[in-house]
Amino acid sequence: MNMQTLTESRLDPASAVVNEICAAGEPWVKKVNKGQTFRIVDAEGNQAVDTLFFNANHALERYSATDTICRQNRLYLTSGSKLYSNFGNVMLTIVADTCGRHDTLGGACAAESNTVRYALEKYPMHSCRDNFLHALAHDPLCEQLGMGKRDLPSNINFFMNVPVTEQGELEFVDGISAPGKYVEMRAEMDVMVLISNCPQLNNPCNAYNPTPIRLLIWY
Ligand SMILES: [Zn+2]
Numbered sequence: 001m002n003m004q005t006l007t008e009s010r011l012d013p014a015s016a017v018v019n020e021i022c023a024a025g026e027p028w029v030k031k032v033n034k035g036q037t038f039r040i041v042d043a044e045g046n047q048a049v050d051t052l053f054f055n056a057n058h059a060l061e062r063y064s065a066t067d068t069i070c071r072q073n074r075l076y077l078t079s080g081s082k083l084y085s086n087f088g089n090v091m092l093t094i095v096a097d098t099c100g101r102h103d104t105l106g107g108a109c110a111a112e113s114n115t116v117r118y119a120l121e122k123y124p125m126h127s128c129r130d131n132f133l134h135a136l137a138h139d140p141l142c143e144q145l146g147m148g149k150r151d152l153p154s155n156i157n158f159f160m161n162v163p164v165t166e167q168g169e170l171e172f173v174d175g176i177s178a179p180g181k182y183v184e185m186r187a188e189m190d191v192m193v194l195i196s197n198c199p200q201l202n203n204p205c206n207a208y209n210p211t212p213i214r215l216l217i218w219y
Pocket of ligand 1: 110129200
C-alpha cells in the first residue's frame with residue numbers, strides 16, 4: 001500500500017502555454033485538450049487540491065472514482081494511474097509524480113461536513129463545495145456545458161494523505177507532499193479541469209494553512 005513510484009518530468013516550465021497561480025482557497029477552471037500535458041505544482045507544500053475532470057464536449061461524462069479504483073484495483077493515484085470516466089473511458093493518464101500518492105476517497109470539504117466533523121460554528125467557513133458551486137454557477141466554460149449543482153461527482157484530492165486503516169477507516173493526516181512537488185498528466189480526451197484549492201482550516205490535509213498552487217499546460 002505504501003509503494004510509491006516517483007517519476008520526474010522532462011517538460012520545461014518555460015515552454016508551457018499556460019503557467020498560472022491559483023491562490024490559496026480559490027477555484028480554477030481550464031480546458032485541457034487531448035494530447036496536452038497538465039501539471040499541478042504544490043508550490044508551498046502540504047496543500048490539498050480537490051480536482052474534478054469533465055469531458056469538455058459532453059459534461060455528462062466525468063471523472064469517476066468508482067471506475068478509477070475498481071478498474072485498477074488501487075485506492076491511491078500515482079505515476080501510471082489512469083483516470084477513468086463514468087463511461088469507462090480513460091480521461092487522463094498520470095505521467096509524472098514527485099509526491100507519490102494522491103487520495104481518491106476523502107471527497108471535498110463542505111459546510112455540512114465541517115459542521116458534523118468539527119463544530120456548529122464552522123458552518124459559514126469557506127469550503128471546497130462552495131468553490132465548486134461558485135465555479136459551476138459563474139465560470140463561462142461551465143455555463144457553456146450547461147452544468148449545475150447536480151454535476152458534482154466525487155473528486156480527487158491531489159497531494160492529500162488519507163490513509164485507510166486496518167479496520168477500513170479513513171484518516172486525514174499530515175501530508176507527504178513538500179514545496180515544489182508536482183503531479184503531471186496527459187489528457188486522453190478534451191477535458192475541463194475544475195479545481196478547488198482547498199480552504200480547509202480544521203484538519204491537517206493542508207497543514208491548517210492553505211497555500212497557492214501553480215498550474216501548467218504544455219502542447
Ligand atoms: Zn476542501
